[in-house]
Amino acid sequence: MKEQIKFYGMESFPLELHKVRIVQKLHLVPIERRLAALYEGGFNTFQLKTGDVFLDMLTDSGTNAMSDNQLAAMMQADDAYAGSQSFNRLQQAVKEVLGKKFLLPVHQGRAAENVIAHTFMKKGQVAITNYHFTTFLAHVLDKGGRIEELLCPDALELHSSNPFKGNMDIAKLEASIQRNGPENIAFIRMEASTNLIGGQPFSIANLMDVRRVADRYGILLIMDASLLGENAFLVKQREKEWQENTMADIIKMMTNLTDLVYFSARKLSSSRGGGICTNRKDLYGKMEALIPLFEGFLTYGGMSVREIEAMAVGMYETLDETMISQSPSFIKFLVEELDALGIPMVTPPGVLGAHINAKDFCPHIPQSEYPAGALAAALFLISGIRGMERGTISSVRDEQGVEILADAELLRLAVPRRVFTLSQIKYVIDRLHWLFDNREMIGGLTFTYEPPVLRFFMGKLAPVSDWPEKMMAKFRKDFGHSL
Numbered sequence: 335m336k337e338q339i340k341f342y343g344m345e346s347f348p349l350e351l352h353k354v355r356i357v358q359k360l361h362l363v364p365i366e367r368r369l370a371a372l373y374e375g376g377f378n379t380f381q382l383k384t385g386d387v388f389l390d391m392l393t394d395s396g397t398n399a400m401s402d403n404q405l406a407a408m409m410q411a412d413d414a415y416a417g418s419q420s421f422n423r424l425q426q427a428v429k430e431v432l433g434k435k436f437l438l439p440v441h442q443g444r445a446a447e448n449v450i451a452h453t454f455m456k457k458g459q460v461a462i463t464n465y466h467f468t469t470f471l472a473h474v475l476d477k478g479g480r481i482e483e484l485l486c487p488d489a490l491e492l493h494s495s496n497p498f499k500g501n502m503d504i505a506k507l508e509a510s511i512q513r514n515g516p517e518n519i520a521f522i523r524m525e526a527s528t529n530l531i532g533g534q535p536f537s538i539a540n541l542m543d544v545r546r547v548a549d550r551y552g553i554l555l556i557m558d559a560s561l562l563g564e565n566a567f568l569v570k571q572r573e574k575e576w577q578e579n580t581m582a583d584i585i586k587m588m589t590n591l592t593d594l595v596y597f598s599a600r601k602l603s604s605s606r607g608g609g610i611c612t613n614r615k616d617l618y619g620k621m622e623a624l625i626p627l628f629e630g631f632l633t634y635g636g637m638s639v640r641e642i643e644a645m646a647v648g649m650y651e652t653l654d655e656t657m658i659s660q661s662p663s664f665i666k667f668l669v670e671e672l673d674a675l676g677i678p679m680v681t682p683p684g685v686l687g688a689h690i691n692a693k694d695f696c697p698h699i700p701q702s703e704y705p706a707g708a709l710a711a712a713l714f715l716i717s718g719i720r721g722m723e724r725g726t727i728s729s730v731r732d733e734q735g736v737e738i739l740a741d742a743e744l745l746r747l748a749v750p751r752r753v754f755t756l757s758q759i760k761y762v763i764d765r766l767h768w769l770f771d772n773r774e775m776i777g778g779l780t781f782t783y784e785p786p787v788l789r790f791f792m793g794k795l796a797p798v799s800d801w802p803e804k805m806m807a808k809f810r811k812d813f814g815h816s817l
């Protein structure tokens with residue numbers, strides 16, 4: 335039975351099933367200060383300081399609210415360099431929740447990607463994936479490999495009703511293996527709730543098909559489980575065969591279908607850290623020696639033991655539907671309200687955050703002037719809301735230095751787990767409504783400093799005209815002295 339809350343009135347909204355017991359003051363500074371902060375941070379939201387930020391929707395990574403039980407567990411951490419009991423508890427949680435008995439701890443998700451690429455990727459080989467994630471791609475390129483992305487045909491249609499846009503195209507998978515030869519394929523990687531296309535899930539039926547192909551050619555199947563809890567929740571909501579199953583059944587089914595699972599615990603388990611787990615001793619053996627080399631001893635992997643305790647509890651809490659449903663339900667509300675205002679949203683609503691199609695929001699800004707980055711800057715200016723550009727700024731240049739224009743220009747507004755209230759979400763809707771009505775005022779951006787790797791983190795940009803000043807003047811005209 336699908337649990338849901340029905341309301342007497344007409345309005346339907348997500349209801350928080352937790353109470354707030356620790357609070358943190360936020361800063362809603364005047365627009366003049368926000369404009370100065372944008373210049374100081376090179377119009378890159380990664381470079382803003384939280385003292386200037388009102389609602390931090392940059393990411394759901396390491397920014398989730400912990401439960402009372404997680405905080406309590408942190409107090410009983412076993413501070414040992416080697417053989418810590420905290421690690422035993424995590425290992426047990428991973429075994430029970432993810433169904434994998436061997437666990438290698440790493441300091442965060444990208445460290446797992448480094449170890450996996452280091453171990454399984456040979457120069458010139460291909461990693462087949464439903465879609466890349468920035469750090470995954472960087473590690474593959476770093477090891478001299480390349481990727482092929484084999485999403486289902488309509489996955490890049492931003493406004494869609496396909497419930498599983500993260501599915502892999504099985505015909506393309508077969509064709510790619512035939513073309514490359516199985517021996518040249520390092521592994522197949524399925525990213526649960528494909529981040530860069532809007533947190534879109536894949537179905538269990540699709541994962542079963544991928545497994546069958548992987549078995550036929552003897553290719554390793556890896557899952558990025560950073561957003562596994564939410565993918566499993568959407569499987570329960572959207573895949574008919576699984577509606578009567580528990581979160582535990584669905585998660586186990588997904589992990590059982592894969593040889594190797596890795597995750598960023600900054601998302602999965604609402605703590606900070608990461609892990610790689612498997613039931614295959616041979617795979618574990620190949621990676622084991624790299625943990626002390628890159629991360630730390632095998633029972634902490636660069637993580638604080640306190641975080642390890644919180645991670646163990648958070649892993650079990652992933653099975654609690656009232657906990658895991660909070661962020662996807664708020665995202666659904668946000669996306670549907672914005673969609674109703676005519677704002678071009680990525681649909682169906684995914685996980686991690688709401689995603690705005692910046693190309694359609696600002697059709698007058700050419701992709702070479704970074705519409706998603708410009709929209710992120712404009713939204714911060716008029717609201718103090720910090721989102722993240724997921725478009726061409728997050729992309730790379732090719733070997734000739736030519737910009738690779740991203741498939742989609744998205745502004746991501748992350749909804750970290752159990753952090754925001756519904757009135758804060760309504761503020762987001764209100765300010766985006768104003769921005770949409772004034773969208774022709776948003777102008778483009780240009781790089782003033784461009785780092786060679788992962789440029790979106792540290793890069794600095796400038797507006798191509800005085801559009802931010804003009805927008806600030808319009809804000810003052812419409813809102814008077816309002817913050």
Ligand code: F0G
Nearest residue numbers: 393395442443444467529558560598600
């Ligand atoms: N895989 C996925 C699907 C991710 O979303 C992330 C991080 C990583 C791997 C890397 O993990 O940050 O712990 O090293 N995503 C963050 C985000 C950064 O904001 O979406 P990490």
